[in-house]
Amino acid sequence: MIHGTKQDKILGQEFSVFLSKKLKKKFSFLSIQRIFGGASRETYRVALKDEDQSTVNFIYRRSQNSSLIETDQKTEYFAYSDFQETEVPVPTLIALEESSDVLGAPFMVMEELPGKVASPFDKDAYIPHEAEIGQQFWEILGKIASHDLTNSKLRELSEEKTLNNCGKEQLEYWVEVIRKDSLGVEPILEAAIRQLQRSEPLPQLG
Structure with missing residues (x-):
């Protein structure tokens, strides 16, 4: 079943064509779902079927004309790239496209991190793992704060x-x-x- 508006479906189909060329693999479009809540990008979850007939989810973050937060997409991409294959849980990056020619606006693509987001209204969501999750949270922030920027791609900006x-x-x-x-x-x-x-x-x- 294909979810989303007609315009979203067209976007998802164009996305599958782009990714097939980018990764030199044959993908077919399954579904696209808008993820609301991001203030600086239009964010979508796009499900594609690969050559093995397996479903693969990608996160597609697309620049928009106006946003609540002023950020450069390249900054976001480079920040993620600094923590690839580290203990900081960031998604695997796929592509950064700064031109609007491909899909109508600049965008970045990454693999989806598995998991679920707990409701902020559920006070019992993390029981009985509150202490462990809190410890992990601050350890991760510490790793980010102490990250050596000497060879960081952010310096290229x-x-x-x-x-x-x-x-x-x-x-x-x-x-x-x-x-x-x-x-x-x-x-x-x-x-x-x-x-x-x-x-x-x-x-x-x-």
């Missing part, structure tokens, strides 16, 4: 960015965004900004 100035650059950028969107002066927020400005990371030697 700008030759001018260095480990010593990227923090200051991002702080200045988001302070400007916050102040532009604020309805008035926000004392607590301004205090937090001043604290961040006073505690910039020390320059790395060497």
Whole structure:
């Protein structure tokens, strides 16, 4: 059964053609389902049938004209690429397409991570594994925070960015965004900004 609107079905069929050429495999389209909740991309789960007649699920993240979060898709793709085959659970990347010529908008493709998302309204969703899941959560965040950026693909995004100035650059950028969107002066927020400005990371030697 093919799910989704008529426009989505056409998109899913075009996606299967693209992926067949990209991976040099024969895929046939089964279904496409919009995943709601992402603020920066249109996200779809696309089910395809491969040459062995097995169902394979892919995640297709497509740029949109307007979004709640301003992000560069290449930044997202490179961030995922830094953690491929590591202990940080990220999906296996398939493709990044920056042109709108292929499917009407820039997009990225990845394999689907198996699992289910618990309802935020179910307070018992994680019983009896709350402590274990919490421990894993903070360990993963620690691995991300301590990741060595020396050979990171993220550094390819700008030759001018260095480990010593990227923090200051991002702080200045988001302070400007916050102040532009604020309805008035926000004392607590301004205090937090001043604290961040006073505690910039020390320059790395060497």
